[in-house]
Amino acid sequence: QVQLVEFGGGLVQAGGSLRLSCAASGRTFSPYAMGWFRQAPGKEREFVSAISWSGGSIFYADSVKGRFIISRDNAKNTLYLQMNSLKPEDTAVYYCAARGGVVQTIRSLYDYWGQGTQVVVTS
Secondary structure, X not given: OEEEEEEOOEEEEOOOOEEEEEEEEEOOOOOEEEEEEEEOOOOOOEEEEEEOOXXXXXXXXXXXXXXXXXXXXXXXXXXXXXXXXXXXXXXXXXXXXXXXXXXOOXXXXXXXXXXXXXXXXXX
């Protein structure tokens, strides 16, 4: 089992930045691939970004490409999402997720989930 806890959500104005963190505990952090997903009110949970255990493979949704940066520190068992140039449409609950094996962008392929952290971007 892997337990995931997200931190860093909050309220920010459009154009601002936030950094989300996801702390993992339980079974070894590696070699899990990790991902960020988000869910806005009334919408499906959608893929945001994902990173392989080594960090060598990274994927972004088109909607965040060039604005968000995913990274991980395996020594600290922590996943990060640096969010820049935030837009009101980025408002959502952000979830981190983990899966054994290769990195994926499909939500249903992730085995472990955090409880989520709220991000609100005002115009």
